[in-house]
Amino acid sequence: MEGMEFYAYHGHLKEEQIIGTMFNVDLDLEFDTSAAEKSDLLHDTVNYQEVYKTVKTVMEQKSHLLEHVAYRILEAVRYSFPAVKRAQVKIAKINPPLGGKVREVACMLSQ
Numbered sequence: 001m002e003g004m005e006f007y008a009y010h011g012h013l014k015e016e017q018i019i020g021t022m023f024n025v026d027l028d029l030e031f032d033t034s035a036a037e038k039s040d041l042l043h044d045t046v047n048y049q050e051v052y053k054t055v056k057t058v059m060e061q062k063s064h065l066l067e068h069v070a071y072r073i074l075e076a077v078r079y080s081f082p083a084v085k086r087a088q089v090k091i092a093k094i095n096p097p098l099g100g101k102v103r104e105v106a107c108m109l110s111q
Contacts, residue, residue, distance in 0.1 A: 001025075001026065001027045001028075001029075001048060001051060001052065001055075002026045002027075003024060003026065004024065004025040004026070004027070004052060004055060004056075005022060005023070005024055005025075006022070006023045006025065006055075006056065006059040007020055007021070007022055007023075008020060008021070008023050008059045008060070008062075009062045010023065010062060010063045010064070010065075010066065010069055010093070011064065011093070011096075011097075012064050012065065013097060015097070016097065017062055017064075021093060021094060021095060021096075022093075022094040022095070023059065023091060023092060023093055023094065024091070024092045024094065024104070025055055025059070025073070025089065025090070025091050025092075026089070026090040027051065027055065027073070027077070027087065027088070027089050027090075028087065028088040028089075029046060029051070029077070029081075029084050029086075029087050030084065030085050030086040030087070031045075031046055031081075031083045031084050031085055032083065032085070033045055045083075046081050046083055046084060050080070050081075051077060051080075051081065054073075054076050054077055054080050054081075055073055055076075055077070057076070058072045058073045058076050059073075065107075066091050066093060066105070066106070066107035067107050067109070069091055069107075070089050070090075070091050070107045070108070070109040071109060073089045073091070074087050074089055074109055074110075074111045077089075078111060086110070086111065087110070087111055088108065088109070088110040088111075089108070089109055089110075090106055090107070090108040091106065091107055092104040092105065092106035093105050093106070
């Protein structure tokens with residue numbers, strides 16, 4: 001799942017947790033798809049809409065660090081979707097307040 005966009009309130013600076021900014025989230029999931037390949041039934045695979053809702057819920061909870069948000073996303077996905085064997089998340093803060101022009105800063109974690 002690539003390019004999930006959220007307006008959220010993550011950041012070390014107090015202003016970031018008040019004003020907020022845009023974040024992009026990419027999530028790579030590894031799971032067995034063989035049953036769904038044969039059945040063509042949603043209940044035989046991981047429901048991407050439910051995964052999106054899980055990520056959205058995590059993004060709505062303020063954090064100071066991208067690393068913490070990424071960890072919480074991975075934990076929530078692994079807990080909610082036991083079929084997921086491996087997951088990697090990349091979370092990027094767009095236009096971070098670093099005192100100069102920076103398109104994004106990002107954190108990538110895998111479990």
